[in-house]
Every structure is written in structure tokens, then in C-alpha cells.
Amino acid sequence: MAFENGHFTTSSASTAVAQFHLLTNVSKPTWVAVGTQVPVPTQVALQTLVPAVTRFHDPEPCIQDSSVTLETQSAPKLHQGYTRLPNSILMSIASGRLIRSEMQVLLVIARFTISFQKRHAPLSKAVLERQTGLRGPAVLQAITTLEAKGLIEKIPGDQHRPNQLGLVFDDEWDFFGKPRTEKPKPTWVAPGTQVPPPTQVGTATPAWVPPATSPLVAAAT
Numbered sequence: 001m002a003f004e005n006g007h008f009t010t011s012s013a014s015t016a017v018a019q020f021h022l023l024t025n026v027s028k029p030t031w032v033a034v035g036t037q038v039p040v041p042t043q044v045a046l047q048t049l050v051p052a053v054t055r056f057h058d059p060e061p062c063i064q065d066s067s068v069t070l071e072t073q074s075a076p077k078l079h080q081g082y083t084r085l086p087n088s089i090l091m092s093i094a095s096g097r098l099i100r101s102e103m104q105v106l107l108v109i110a111r112f113t114i115s116f117q118k119r120h121a122p123l124s125k126a127v128l129e130r131q132t133g134l135r136g137p138a139v140l141q142a143i144t145t146l147e148a149k150g151l152i153e154k155i156p157g158d159q160h161r162p163n164q165l166g167l168v169f170d171d172e173w174d175f176f177g178k179p180r181t182e183k184p185k186p187t188w189v190a191p192g193t194q195v196p197p198p199t200q201v202g203t204a205t206p207a208w209v210p211p212a213t214s215p216l217v218a219a220a221t
Contacts, residue, residue, distance in 0.1 A: 083115045088170050092151060104132040105142040109152055109165050120155060120166035 089110065093103055108131045112121040128139045143165070146152040155164035 078111065081115065083111055085110060085114070086167070086169050089151065089167060092149075097149070098146075101132070101134055101138045101142045102146055104134065105139060106146055106151060106167075108132055110167055113166050118166075120153075120164040122157075122162045123165045124162040 089106065092098060093106070098106065105128060108128060109121070109123065112123060113119065125136055125139050128134070128143075129136060132139065134142070143152070143154065143163075147154055150168055153166055153168050155166075157163045
């Protein structure tokens with residue numbers, strides 16, 4: 001059946017179906033292949049654990065941190081007590097030979113060495129920066145100048161150990177404040193030299209002396 005000129009007319013079934021699809025604009029059904037299945041996701045067992053990452057302890061950074069450790073342990077005592085300075089260091093400061101940054105670094109080195117009875121102390125650039133308020137280049141320049149002037153000595157460190165810094169003392173200055181006791185030098189004896197044993201002196205036997213004769217006895221005789 002079709003609608004033409006205001007009247008319905010009869011047509012074949014195929015024509016009617018075709019016209020019905022054109023009027024309703026129904027899309028063709030999507031064909032799905034039979035047997036196509038979506039795979040089920042594999043379940044992970046609860047006992048399956050990711051192995052933990054093994055962390056190896058490197059002892060070398062601890063050595064590098066010795067400078068910070070010394071600073072931390074000394075912090076409560078840095079503003080207490082007194083520090084003895086050798087006169088050579090004191091007069092170098094008083095004479096105007098040193099600029100401000102050099103005096104600051106020199107006094108900090110003295111504080112961390114003499115006060116704790118150490119000849120050298122691990123003092124990194126970062127620790128000296130915090131204790132003096134100076135920037136890194138100024139700290140390094142002060143260390144170089146003080147070393148060139150013969151006021152401090154440096155034991156170079158490496159990537160694992162900080163520099164060891166200490167003052168240069170005069171020979172007559174007592175570092176620990178205790179009297180120095182010099183050990184007697186051992187007497188050198190030439191090899192093969194033997195001291196002969198002492199000769200014993202014999203004791204002489206006193207001779208017998210007859211008693212003296214009385215004069216009266218002699219006259220009677």
C-alpha cells in the first residue's frame with residue numbers, strides 16, 4: 001500500500017518495506033560474530049609481592065658529615081668558657097695584618113681546635129659559612145690567605161672527607177696547658193763494646209809486731 005495523489009495504493013511487500021525504511025530512517029543492525037568473547041583479566045595472587053629494593057649503607061657520607069656532627073655537638077658550648085690563644089696569633093690580629101674575613105675564619109678555627117684540645121678539626125666550607133656569616137668565595141679566599149701567611153695549616157680532604165684545619169703554633173707555646181716533660185735521650189753504645197768487670201783489690205794481712213819490753217824488765221835482765 002502506498003500513498004499517492006491523496007489515495008492509498010497497493011504495492012508489493014518489498015516495495016512497502018523499502019518505503020518504510022526510507023520513511024523511518026532505521027539504521028541496519030550491527031552484526032556481531034558468534035563466539036567472540038572478551039578475555040577475563042588475569043587475577044594476581046595475593047601472595048605475589050614485589051621484592052623490596054635493597055638499600056646499601058654507604059659509610060663514606062658519615063665521614064663527610066663529621067664536620068656537621070662536630071658543629072652540632074659543640075653548639076651548646078660555643079658561647080661558654082674561654083679560649084687560649086698563642087701570642088703569635090693574637091699579635092697577628094692586633095697588628096692589622098688580617099682583614100675582617102680572615103680574622104673571623106681564624107678565630108672559628110681556634111674555637112673548634114684549642115677549646116676542644118684538638119690540633120685539627122674537620123671544618124667544611126658550609127660550617128665556616130654558618131659560623132662566620134661569610135659567603136663561600138670569601139671563606140675559601142680567607143683560608144688560602146691564612147695558609148699563605150703561615151697562620152693555619154690544612155690537611156686536604158676529598159669527596160668523602162672534609163678538610164682538616166688547624167692553627168700553626170710556635171714551638172714554645174704549650175698547646176694543652178700542661179708542662180712539657182722531655183724524655184731523656186738513650187745513651188748510645190757502640191755495638192760490640194763491653195765494659196770490663198772491675199778489678200778486685202786484695203786485702204793485705206797485717207804483720208805481727210812483738211810487744212814492747214818494759215825498761216825495768218830490761219835492767220833486771
